[in-house]
Amino acid sequence: MTTATKSSLAHSALDAGKGILRLTPTWVPRSFCIPGRRIKLHPDDYYALGGERGGIDERWFASTTPAENGPLTGENEGLSFIVHGGEQVSLRDAVEELGAEIIGERLWDEYRAWPMFSKFFDNLGPLPHHIHHRDEHANKVGQMGKPEAYYFPPQLNNHGGHFPFTFFGFEPGTTKDQVRECLKNFSKGDNHITDLSKAYRLTPGTGWDVAPGILHAPGSLCTYEPQAASDVYAMYQSLVDDQIVPEELLWKNTPEEELGNIDYLMDVIDWEANVDPNFAQNHFMAPRIKAKDTGYEENWVCYRNAAFSASELTVEPGHTVTITDSAAYGLIVMQGHGKMGVWDIECPALIRYGQLTNDEFFVSEQAAKEGIVITNPSATDPIVMLKHFGPMNPDLIL
Numbered sequence: 001m002t003t004a005t006k007s008s009l010a011h012s013a014l015d016a017g018k019g020i021l022r023l024t025p026t027w028v029p030r031s032f033c034i035p036g037r038r039i040k041l042h043p044d045d046y047y048a049l050g051g052e053r054g055g056i057d058e059r060w061f062a063s064t065t066p067a068e069n070g071p072l073t074g075e076n077e078g079l080s081f082i083v084h085g086g087e088q089v090s091l092r093d094a095v096e097e098l099g100a101e102i103i104g105e106r107l108w109d110e111y112r113a114w115p116m117f118s119k120f121f122d123n124l125g126p127l128p129h130h131i132h133h134r135d136e137h138a139n140k141v142g143q144m145g146k147p148e149a150y151y152f153p154p155q156l157n158n159h160g161g162h163f164p165f166t167f168f169g170f171e172p173g174t175t176k177d178q179v180r181e182c183l184k185n186f187s188k189g190d191n192h193i194t195d196l197s198k199a200y201r202l203t204p205g206t207g208w209d210v211a212p213g214i215l216h217a218p219g220s221l222c223t224y225e226p227q228a229a230s231d232v233y234a235m236y237q238s239l240v241d242d243q244i245v246p247e248e249l250l251w252k253n254t255p256e257e258e259l260g261n262i263d264y265l266m267d268v269i270d271w272e273a274n275v276d277p278n279f280a281q282n283h284f285m286a287p288r289i290k291a292k293d294t295g296y297e298e299n300w301v302c303y304r305n306a307a308f309s310a311s312e313l314t315v316e317p318g319h320t321v322t323i324t325d326s327a328a329y330g331l332i333v334m335q336g337h338g339k340m341g342v343w344d345i346e347c348p349a350l351i352r353y354g355q356l357t358n359d360e361f362f363v364s365e366q367a368a369k370e371g372i373v374i375t376n377p378s379a380t381d382p383i384v385m386l387k388h389f390g391p392m393n394p395d396l397i398l
Contacts, residue, residue: 010094013084019367020341023360024081028058036122038156038222045353062330063117064092068231103328104365116308118226118388125241126163129217138232140255148227149302151207155334161220165199169274190239207285209304213270226310226388295319309396315383320375325368326394329387333359336383339375
């Protein structure tokens with residue numbers, strides 16, 4: 001597809017949707033994970049990309065960020081696509097072509113890109129204790145730092161998986177020498193790094209904020225995860241849920257000249273944040289009211305980091321409401337069906353790999369400011385959607 005064709009398709013899609021773009025489901029496998037099977041993918045399709053790629057345990061939303069999944073990664077893996085008139089164009093290409101028409105002048109002038117995405121990650125067991133680099137380290141490998149946050153949607157957590165607890169950071173009093181010894185022992189089996197950490201029980205309907213530089217071993221609840229537009233990370237735990245973590249992942253996103261340097265891995269850690277004695281107080285997130293009126297309620301669910309924010313909107317049965325926001329956003333419908341602007345919206349029960357849906361959209365800044373009309377025709381079922389916003393959302397008071 002030529003640049004002119006991409007631009008024309010993006011313009012047509014934006015005009016036809018009255019500022020709301022319909023997106024395709026974006027599925028991402030992880031070779032080191034076992035799917036929790038709660039993200040509505042058909043049971044036959046969790047290994048649709050082949051056993052060597054691993055199970056599909058993630059669905060990415062409003063993504064202009066390619067997934068980093070090793071040499072077998074697909075050309076467009078991780079990218080969201082806009083559907084219009086039987087054709088598709090990536091959200092990344094559309095933003096590059098239309099810029100402020102989609103994401104607004106404020107974000108376009110600052111980033112020249114859509115600087116976040118969100119996802120579901122859905123694992124049967126826990127993930128390894130790992131870290132996302134801060135800008136100073138990510139920039140050395142041509143990436144940006146990666147703050148992220150977690151919210152545990154009740155609709156996707158009918159079971160908690162094998163280990164619904166997350167390790168964060170280190171216990172106060174942990175020494176750098178203790179952590180350094182764990183990293184030195186990475187290739188010797190279990191390096192016991194979580195012996196130095198603390199696990200917190202995960203509760204559906206709540207969340208956590210995770211700044212870059214903080215070690216974390218996410219638990220087995222199905223998780224909605226807004227984050228900065230980066231896929232930078234390194235695994236610091238060598239054995240998790242009886243699975244060996246390849247040593248190459250310990251050194252992932254390490255500059256070539258620092259490979260083998262344990263001190264560099266230590267420098268990636270934000271030490272004070274990891275041993276914070278008030279970690280839960282400073283990082284746990286219970287929902288906070290964003291707006292409430294007849295027929296609807298909207299709560300902030302991710303709100304501690306200026307790099308992104310997320311809310312949960314509930315429209316009650318039998319109501320039509322107009323929702324305004326000051327910024328562009330992506331959204332995923334979690335429950336119910338109805339009408340949003342010119343679009344029919346619905347929450348599917350089961351999705352085949354490659355199937356299109358009417359549950360994911362991107363709302364331009366202009367449309368968000370003008371107000372989105374949502375109608376819930378059901379007599380019994382609310383419409384529930386999660387909305388993910390970019391940096392410095394004017395509506396968010398930190």
